[in-house]
Amino acid sequence: MAAEPGSVRPGGRTARVRSAVLAAAGDALAEHGMAGLDLADVARRADVGRTTVYRRWGSVPALVADLLADMAEQxxxxxxxGSLLExxxxxxxxxxxxxxxxxxGAxxxxxxxxxxxxxxxxxxxHRFYAARIAEWAPCVDQAVERGEVPPGTDSHEVVRAVSAPLYYRFLASGGPLDEAVARRCARAAVEAARAGVFVSD
Structure with a gap:
């Protein structure tokens, strides 16, 4: 039985098709949002056949899921x-x-x-953010080993505490997202971790 398009030969034609389609899907999402995402339009933007896109992904949610998986990989x-704060x-x-x-951002x-x-x-x-948090959690584990924060500190919760205020400003409050805000978020997470706020019960 033939393999699914996009699932074999890394670096070959299937990989190039997947890359082109995901880039086109990202552009369409950024321009028009989810409501404007259409598989036929994505195929046109990627300069690939519509049947390839429909056969490989089949639906908009499946395409978006693959786009998020690719973003996590990239x-x-x-x-x-050597410093938790940094x-x-x-x-x-x-x-x-x-x-x-x-x-x-869009x-x-x-x-x-x-x-x-x-x-x-x-x-x-959820899988995308779980992958990103898991990527950064070892920084906190290493800080525990260095004695910067208490044993039992939940490393995943510390990483979430850094990004949560940034996403709140991005999605809800509309506050500025500048360097000063980034520094404040990192410092607040570190100080809370040092105080034992994220120690698991």
């Missing part, structure tokens, strides 16, 4: 500086840059909005 790795500041800066980027807004009313998109978004 995300920058964590920074390790590590978490690097994380805060990365999140801030993503959210203020015109294309990336893309995330569209996906978050879609996740509120589509279970498959929500699951894909």
């Amino acid at each position: 995300s920058l790795p964590r920074v390790e500086t 590590d978490l500041l690097a994380n805060a800066r990365l999140v801030r840059r993503t959210l203020v980027d015109p294309r990336q 893309l995330f807004k569209a996906m978050i909005a879609a996740a509120a009313c589509d279970d498959r998109t929500a699951e894909a978004l």
Whole structure:
């Protein structure tokens, strides 16, 4: 039985098709939101056959799920500086840059909005953020080993505490997302961690 398009030969034609389609889907989402995402339009933008897109992905939620998986794979790795504050500041800066980027910010807004009313998109978004948090959690584990924060500190909760205020400003309050805010988020998370706020019961 033939393999699914996009599932074999890394670096081959299927990989190139997947890359082109996901880039086109991201552009369409950033421009028009989830309501304007159409598989035929994505195929046109990617310059691939419609049958290829429909056969490989089949639905808009499936395409968005694959786009999120690809974004998780392509995300920058964590920074390790030997200091929890500097590590978490690097994380805060990365999140801030993503959210203020015109294309990336619009893309995330569209996906978050879609996740509120589509279970498959929500699951894909949860997997994306779980992967990113898991990537940065070792920074906190290393800080525990160095004695910077107490044993039993929940590393995932510390990382979430860095990005949560940034997303609140991005989605709800409309407050500025500048370097000062990124620094404040990182410092607040570190101080709370040092105080034992994130120690598991």
